[in-house]
Amino acid sequence: MINSIKELPAEELVYGSMACAGCGGNLALRLALKVLGKNTVVVTTASCLMGVTTFYPQLAFGVTCVTSVFPGTGAVVSGVVAGLKRKGREDVNVLGFVGDGGTVDIGLQALSGAMERGEKFIWLCYDNEAYMNTGTQRSGATPYGAITSTTPGGPNEMWENRPKKDMLAIAVDHGIPYVASASIAYPDDYIKKIQKAMQAPGPAYIQVLAPCPPGWGHATSQTVAMGRLAVQTGIWPLAEHEQGEFRFTHRPVNRKPVGEYLNQQGRFAHLSPETVSAIQADVDAKWDKFNSGCGF
Amino acid sequence: MFERKFINGNAAVAHAVRMIQPEVIAAYPITPQSTIVEKVAEFIAQGELDAEYIKVESEHSALAACFGAVSAGCRVFTATSSQGLAYMCEMLPYVSGNRMPMVMAVANRGMAAPWTIWGDHQDSVSMRDQGWIQLYVENAQEAFDTCLQAYLLSEDSAVRTPVMVCLDGFVVSHTDELVELPDLQAVQQFLPTYQPLYSIDPATPFTFSIGVAPDRYMEYKYSQQLGMDAALHLIPQISARFAAIFGREQAGLIDAYRCADAEYVLVTMGSVTGTARVVADKLRSSGLKTGVLKVRSFRPFPSKALVEVLSQVKGIGILDRNYSFGNQGALGTEVKAALAGNTAQQQIINFIAGLGGRDIKPSDLELMYQKIVQAVELDTVAQPVEFIGLRG
Numbered sequence: 001m002i003n004s005i006k007e008l009p010a011e012e013l014v015y016g017s018m019a020c021a022g023c024g025g026n027l028a029l030r031l032a033l034k035v036l037g038k039n040t041v042v043v044t045t046a047s048c049l050m051g052v053t054t055f056y057p058q059l060a061f062g063v064t065c066v067t068s069v070f071p072g073t074g075a076v077v078s079g080v081v082a083g084l085k086r087k088g089r090e091d092v093n094v095l096g097f098v099g100d101g102g103t104v105d106i107g108l109q110a111l112s113g114a115m116e117r118g119e120k121f122i123w124l125c126y127d128n129e130a131y132m133n134t135g136t137q138r139s140g141a142t143p144y145g146a147i148t149s150t151t152p153g154g155p156n157e158m159w160e161n162r163p164k165k166d167m168l169a170i171a172v173d174h175g176i177p178y179v180a181s182a183s184i185a186y187p188d189d190y191i192k193k194i195q196k197a198m199q200a201p202g203p204a205y206i207q208v209l210a211p212c213p214p215g216w217g218h219a220t221s222q223t224v225a226m227g228r229l230a231v232q233t234g235i236w237p238l239a240e241h242e243q244g245e246f247r248f249t250h251r252p253v254n255r256k257p258v259g260e261y262l263n264q265q266g267r268f269a270h271l272s273p274e275t276v277s278a279i280q281a282d283v284d285a286k287w288d289k290f291n292s293g294c295g296f
Numbered sequence: 297m298f299e300r301k302f303i304n305g306n307a308a309v310a311h312a313v314r315m316i317q318p319e320v321i322a323a324y325p326i327t328p329q330s331t332i333v334e335k336v337a338e339f340i341a342q343g344e345l346d347a348e349y350i351k352v353e354s355e356h357s358a359l360a361a362c363f364g365a366v367s368a369g370c371r372v373f374t375a376t377s378s379q380g381l382a383y384m385c386e387m388l389p390y391v392s393g394n395r396m397p398m399v400m401a402v403a404n405r406g407m408a409a410p411w412t413i414w415g416d417h418q419d420s421v422s423m424r425d426q427g428w429i430q431l432y433v434e435n436a437q438e439a440f441d442t443c444l445q446a447y448l449l450s451e452d453s454a455v456r457t458p459v460m461v462c463l464d465g466f467v468v469s470h471t472d473e474l475v476e477l478p479d480l481q482a483v484q485q486f487l488p489t490y491q492p493l494y495s496i497d498p499a500t501p502f503t504f505s506i507g508v509a510p511d512r513y514m515e516y517k518y519s520q521q522l523g524m525d526a527a528l529h530l531i532p533q534i535s536a537r538f539a540a541i542f543g544r545e546q547a548g549l550i551d552a553y554r555c556a557d558a559e560y561v562l563v564t565m566g567s568v569t570g571t572a573r574v575v576a577d578k579l580r581s582s583g584l585k586t587g588v589l590k591v592r593s594f595r596p597f598p599s600k601a602l603v604e605v606l607s608q609v610k611g612i613g614i615l616d617r618n619y620s621f622g623n624q625g626a627l628g629t630e631v632k633a634a635l636a637g638n639t640a641q642q643q644i645i646n647f648i649a650g651l652g653g654r655d656i657k658p659s660d661l662e663l664m665y666q667k668i669v670q671a672v673e674l675d676t677v678a679q680p681v682e683f684i685g686l687r688g
């Protein structure tokens with residue numbers, strides 16, 4: 001068991017990626033592959049991270065990577081798992097590495113099929129809360145109040161008016177052995193979860209919050225800070241659901257006000273104090289549920 | 297050695313799959329294809345075929361799963377029809393662009409709306425430009441034979457292109473006929489186990505299906521054409537080899553029936569070909585020099601072989617069970633393009649018939665021949681694209 005990032009191997013299995021400075025998704029991928037090691041196949045799809053790692057000649061993966069269509073990653077994963085089984089290579093880790101759009105929206109059907117079939121694979125959703133690759137359009141994972149390029153600000157208040165789709169609960173409801181939320185700002189927690197996913201006897205789903213400086217509107221130096229604030233304000237709880245048991249892996253003692261997180265990001269800059277209070281009330285209600293014993 | 301079974305086209309395909317022994321199968325039910333994958337599942341359940349059967353939740357996923365399994369180095373199989381093929385559309389060029397060997401059976405069915413379960417070629421013909429080889433068969437035996445040949449073709453190192461084996465919905469898929477099934481050994485002698493060029497191996501990591509800039513993209517597309525060129529060359533050779541081993545003549549790229557001295561030829565694809573031959577025979581006995589030219593390989597399109605047969609023919613009818621709205625039938629366009637520059641004086645009519653499963657009766661075919669003869673006699677074509685069998 002690797003308990004800390006200090007114990008991670010120095011070797012990079014994603015190297016030469018063209019991601020922006022401060023890309024949370026790139027960090028999530030690098031860390032995950034350091035844990036998973038070389039005996040891994042990455043299946044990825046249309047997304048920022050595919051764009052910045054698989055564009056010839058600057059191929060950034062030090063492990064095998066299979067890219068495919070945006071809605072189909074879950075099925076490609078199943079095909080790879082079945083194929084490797086035929087070839088007697090069930091020892092290989094199969095990692096679906098997919099954005100929030102490719103997970104909660106267009107890829108949901110194929111992912112649902114794969115989870116239901118129960119094959120052994122890890123699905124790592126790096127969640128930057130919008131379609132970043134195509135220019136920060138909203139996704140089902142975009143949080144309430146956010147401005148994106150398809151939910152713009154302006155007098156008609158078109159900003160995102162629906163809550164973030166609860167993919168963690170959807171994954172749990174598929175009855176898979178391991179579901180976890182994670183953050184690039186809590187790498188020790190994250191790498192432990194990757195290892196649990198590796199050990200899971202079937203599908204493992206991890207959703208890692210991955211701040212995106214251009215999409216969220218914060219400085220490239222603030223990626224980790226934003227990730228940390230999301231957890232400290234209680235907006236993004238760190239927890240896991242393992243073999244039917246839910247537990248927090250990190251519990252903020254005194255939750256910070258959500259404004260501390262929202263106020264530092266361009267996408268929330270338009271929010272009135274009333275809206276910030278409404279978001280605070282939502283987060284509080286969510287924690288009331290957690291405190292009364294509810295899981296994801 | 298062979299066994300004779302009274303089975304339909306779908307069962308013939310399933311038996312072919314049993315002998316071809318794909319390692320991974322992923323498919324989703326749709327009429328008139330469903331009984332193929334039901335039968336394949338039954339073979340696996342009965343222990344007659346050893347394959348991973350991925351129970352996918354859609355056709356898009358069926359082809360995506362096959363794509364994943366080919367990446368892992370496996371021989372795969374899938375099948376679909378109509379709306380299912382349309383749903384797969386996004387995956388089709390992903391498979392062909394990656395030069396992945398694969399065979400898919402398409403039990404042809406018209407496209408909604410209006411919704412229909414009956415056969416025409418609109419589904420596969422509208423996928424013509426997705427980089428897949430397309431072979432059209434006319435009966436259950438040819439469906440069986442062509443599946444075997446399709447794998448050899450698709451897996452050939454110079455071809456490496458996926459193949460659709462297209463059989464007419466119901467007329468072929470659901471009509472029982474006597475089919476000769478060879479024994480497994482003969483099939484294995486004809487079709488060796490699949491040797492992938494590249495496959496997933498953690499010891500030698502590759503990135504499969506990369507992105508490229510304009511300075512490289514065209515070369516990839518050109519290489520796909522080279523694969524098609526190789527297929528054009530290989531299809532007749534594979535058919536000849538098949539005939540030598542199994543003792544049944546095969547169509548190759550095209551099948552020319554009584555065309556050698558023919559003055560009037562009807563160009564067809566699929567199951568209508570058999571009826572057309574009967575009609576041509578009948579007209580021959582009344583003194584008309586009629587022939588039938590079946591196109592088995594629609595992609596690659598056998599322009600040269602076609603022109604060799606048709607260059608001296610006086611009147612040509614091209615029968616399409618599909619339609620490119622705003623123009624004409626797809627086969628019509630292709631045959632005319634192949635004949636462009638041919639100096640002989642010819643009259644050509646593109647007939648559209650049999651859409652959405654409408655019967656093409658012998659009398660319809662006779663009418664087509666009459667129209668060709670008339671055009672030759674008048675030295676002009678009154679209507680270059682004509683729907684036959686419309687309700688009055």
Ligand SMILES: Cc1ncc(C[n+]2csc(CCOP(=O)(O)OP(=O)(O)O)c2C)c(N)n1
Nearest residue numbers: 046047048070099100101102130131132133
């Ligand atoms: C079928 C299809 N529709 C649309 C696209 C365009 N597209 C490419 S990436 C992308 C958004 C990706 O969003 P997400 O999965 O959240 O990953 P991110 O880029 O945000 O990291 C879209 C809409 C596509 N490639 N395929």
Ligand code: SF4
Nearest residue numbers: 019020023048132212
């Ligand atoms: S836009 Fe965001 S997600 Fe995309 S590479 Fe840049 S930082 Fe990463």
Ligand SMILES: [Mg+2]
Nearest residue numbers: 099100130131
């Ligand atoms: Mg995203």
